[in-house]
Amino acid sequence: MAKTLKILLLLGALGALSAVGIVYAVYYNVKDNIPSVAELKDIELRIPLRIYTSDNKLIGEFGEQRRTPIQFEDIPENLANAILAAEDSNFYYHPGVDIIGLGRAAFQLVTTGEKQGGGSTITMQVARNYFLSFEQTYTRKFTEIFIALKMERELSKEEILELYVNKIYLGNRAYGFEAAAQVYYGKSLDQLDLAQLAMIAGLPKAPSRFNPVVNPSRSLIRRNWILQRMLSLGMIDKDAYQTAVESPITAKNHGVRPDIEANYIAEMVRLELYDTFGDDLYNNGMTVYTTILSERQKAANDAIYQGVLDYDMRHGYRGSIETRIDLIDAPLDEQTQALQDIPRFRDWQTALILSVEETTADARLANGERTTLPWDSIKWAKAYINEDTWGPAPSKVADVLVPGDIVRLRPDSDVEWLLAQKPTVQSALISLNSKDGAIEALVGGFDFFVNKFNRITQSKRQPGSNFKPFVYANALDKGYTAASIINDAPVVFNDSNLASAWRPTNDGGKFYGPTRLRQALYRSQNVVSVRLLDELGIQSTLEFLKRFGFDPNELPHNLSLSLGSANLSPLQIATGYAVFSNGGYQVQPYLISSVIDRHGESIFEATPVTVCSTCTPLEKTTDNELQMGLFETTQGIMSLPMAPQVLDPEVNFIVYDMLRDVIQYGTGRRARVLQRDDIAGKTGTTNEGRDAWFSGFNGDIVTSVWSGFDNSTPLGRGEWGGSVSLPSWIDYMRSALKDSPPAYVHKPSSLVTVRIDPNTGERALPGQTDAIFEIFRQEYVPPQRNLPLPILNNGVGSDSQESPQQNNILENLF
Template structure:
């Protein structure tokens, strides 16, 4: 009895000592313990996602991939697997498992180090939210106290839900919802028992036991989990055998991008960081852009195909690299595949290696190890590139182009592989709604991986003849009409400061004498534009152009402005043409429609400017929006976009906009009657047959020496700008000769806006307008239509091929008849020092 009493006393002392020790530890670490109540309102770190206006995923940003799920969405097999493997007494213990702790303590006592964790699911949750993974006794003590607090605060269901969503499972995936996507490309509720067991076994060592890193280790761990589930009675022997025998097939699945718009995604990312800060990457925000997925796909395809067409007609620059030469040992398939897997892909362009060349075909190995055949039709374009203005002779056989051992670029067109190459030149396109400024499509370059520089918003390039509509608009504002005669004759003015004569020329260098303004703009007559600029005045013209959002610093104070010496971005060009398309209103472009939080709550909604047609006394309408910079237009959308709608400023009259649209429509459709010998075309005539509708218009733009090619045009509800050029401002787009291997519809001669940029605009509009009915012309009030003489622009009583109807703003129509004024040359601009202006 004395022994028993002593034993009881010792036990009591040990208990009191243990309790006192635990209490002492608690008092010691209490100041360092976090407030576990924050778990009640925890915001799981999920990536920010960017979507199109119609809900297509464009991109996501954030280090942690997470797809939160509710308790009801967690598969029962997953909970059973976790409990069987990680914490078999999960529903019984108060946050810690005394048996597991005792086992771990024995290991510590015997080894002298903490080699075994014995952590419950609740303890793992505590560690993941509040602690590190270092194996130290003090960390374990903190973990125990936090786990107990968690159990007091949360239910078992809440703990399980947080654990399933929080745990790291490798490859930047946090939580089982994300892991299901990353490893198997499935939703959590679509996983098989084998796949569930694989994921459930990974928390022990997610970086090395995942099926991408090691299928063997992941399979072994999966089988351990399945055995534990069988032993605990969660699955039957049949379930166990079937899951155990299932092959483990996994690969990395990135975010399922549904829409290729990386330049838009980058704009949205920069906007979100500017508005919400760097923490936005873990906010779970859903940023919806204004981009229309169908239009974006059309823009992407049109610009890339057009750029590749430009590049290929200038010749083939040869292989990327030569891996082996003739009469040397060829590489085997595995070595080729390993090399190709290190090479990038640029959209449709894929790296390949030539393995065999026949008379009119070639075999290549692709990145995935497949062997593909390049037919003659897929490579006969590839005459040798000499310079941007010279190409070699057309190839006659495949050996003239390719050799075995060469690394090349290929792309698949209609299930047929074609030889290709990465273009040296680049491109951009932007399409906006002229009714509210929403960006509907944007392509910032050939490929975002190849170059992240956004040419649609950042590249300030000379605009060439694209500037002429704005100069003509300034002249209309001062009384010029579409029938006003401007002298289309060479200019020869001595520049005393330079000691040279300035002789601007038409392209092509043909001159028609006194010509109506409508024809001058539609046919892009350079000398006429200079004379129109002189009539308005250089300073007055520059001041007028700022109404369209153009910055004075980008508009040179020289008459060369009329020939396109000014520099703008494609975005600025599109927004400027939007003024003509919408009847005279300047609208700030915007590309963020709304932002939702991770749970769908609206965080931000854009309030774009509106076009006011009556009762327009809103004081915000008086703001000088036309002088806003590009950065203000595109990045500072937070100001004035979440409050009351702001009226767009009216910068030109409705009548002015209508008359400029008439000239832009003539750029495509020309005028006159071909059957009666009076027909003529504008520089944009190539859009006539493909689009075959009269409610479109536009303007070509080609800079001096053809360094930049532009086309900007409008259609119902849409304005689009295309630019093509080299990033190297000194490099010319050049010219091409005809390729004897190609059909008669090939492009040749000097590159220009109509040949180099307009084809992309046509292809884009062909798709964009498929379901858009042709609109009837709406003539504004105070616009009259009178019959004039084609040669003089004056009134006529004739009703034959010499006459036509023309639009005028009321009060500017001619008052004299041709018979009475034929002797003085009609209504001709005059200028001091020149007989005809």
């Protein structure tokens, strides 16, 4: 007996030594994979890049892992209990490894010959998620155990649970429970009820299998099992349990829902930051604040959307998506599936026309609902032939639709659903704060998800007459006045930089004869602009245009420059107009206001060159250094770079005043609907109507709108900058300027207003009844003119005394 006992003790000792040796051998094999204490304490989550407007509205999120980290104290008690009930009810009592659970997993392996999982504590899951791969190997499992043991020694249970709550994958690209709450319920964790918390607590075991959106029946079973466990563990009472298990599944795929639609802007930010941060951009948890104002961005979205649709409807209906007569008699599920197979567009619906009457059409929507389209929804749809030609207005529904047509419908406040079609034309809008160049709204095209090409920054199109104010500014700077006369008459130019002799004409072929510059600008007379540039000289004009930010190398070196033949982006045009808006200063457009890291520390703060007429300048230290100024703001006294003045304030105001007349009397007359006399602007339409523009401003804000086809197809008969782009500009500016007082461009006190002859531009004669007022720089005021005195006393009037008749004439004159 004693001998047997000794043998058993010896075998036990050998077994223990063997076990220790095996453990040490395993440890030695995996020790390089065990993180250090510093690594355990310095765990960083992968957090996506988030981009916001200046007023804290979410624009976009970039990163494969949707994650919103929370602190332990922010974890709802019911969620913590649901996680423990589902994953590790002994979490607060084991040292990181559950021996019973591991033994059960080992027994399954021995009896079935297969690894069936299980046995992992929450600590082991954290170790696997942070430091290891998900490969099913013994080495990884042992490493996981050692890391878990070490974590329990170095971190508190609360810290480990916090890591778990923020790291674990829960399906639909959601990492962490706060992200899952947003993805599945569109709410924060603290807004979820017990049933919803138990539902997402069931996801870690198998996110795809128990996904409540994809597999609602399985997820319901899993949720109710967790609720039962919580009840049995005393975590909830029977009433709470009963209410929760009776709750329906309310989960949907909410995904990432921006607060404001600004996809072109989000992509601009992503591209700019990617150059600096590379792929780390998507994981480092940076928060970017842009200069965008959410209300103005929404107004810009609406203005471009409506402007494009209005143009598209004016040019007729291009027909149904396809005709599927056979679908009418098909089963409901087949009809619905056929409609859902067509890619969705915005918030529109695809519909199958089931029947038509004289003034109505019955349709089935892709969501399975039926609707009746009234005549007001359809009557606009005259047949499209081409951009210049369309058919007559329809007189009955059958002129437009037949049963079996598959069409698109868009929401409409008047008729619920309006017959629609995807537009082929494009439009884009850029709006700047002219004092510092901050981009306050930007729309790069009709729909980002259809075409990501950003027409504000990437497209270079001819601005046409939208460019003329820059040429006129050069003329005023060189001594011309708004009253200077240029003969608007046929002319032939034999410019060596042009391929052949050039005979510029005005729109409509009409010539006006001798014309004042003010008139020529608001009428947009081409011949005057060409003659003016010819007098100014191309080289000197190219040099002058640098003041507005234009690169002479990008501009044509011939007389066509006067008509806007350069290829320029809307952003370049708006930047140039900002000079007119801010009183003659050059600013640089910018979009990113600040970048904050995951810890709330500032990585970047924008310091834009800024117009400040009341700033105290600091001395320049070098010729190349921008002059600094002291700015009084709500945050106190700040020092920022001062924008350089590039245009004489007197010249700048006269250009502004002339461009106000474009709206009062010229091609921008539609903008009078805004009933504001502080706004100014200019239309622009290129040859054959391939590009249509309107750029306008007041003393605070400048906005440019471009419209056209990406392939430069002409916009068609009757379409101009004033008909295509100006309406969108008006809609945007109506919102942007709402409730704001007039903001005039500063008028220097040195300017002089005198009466002139409207036909000659000369100083008006005393008593001239058709005289008008004009503004001049003091040194360029036309000389005083007087009527010649009547010849009296046989022609010796100059030496004779004034007669009573002569005296009466003089009195009448003055």
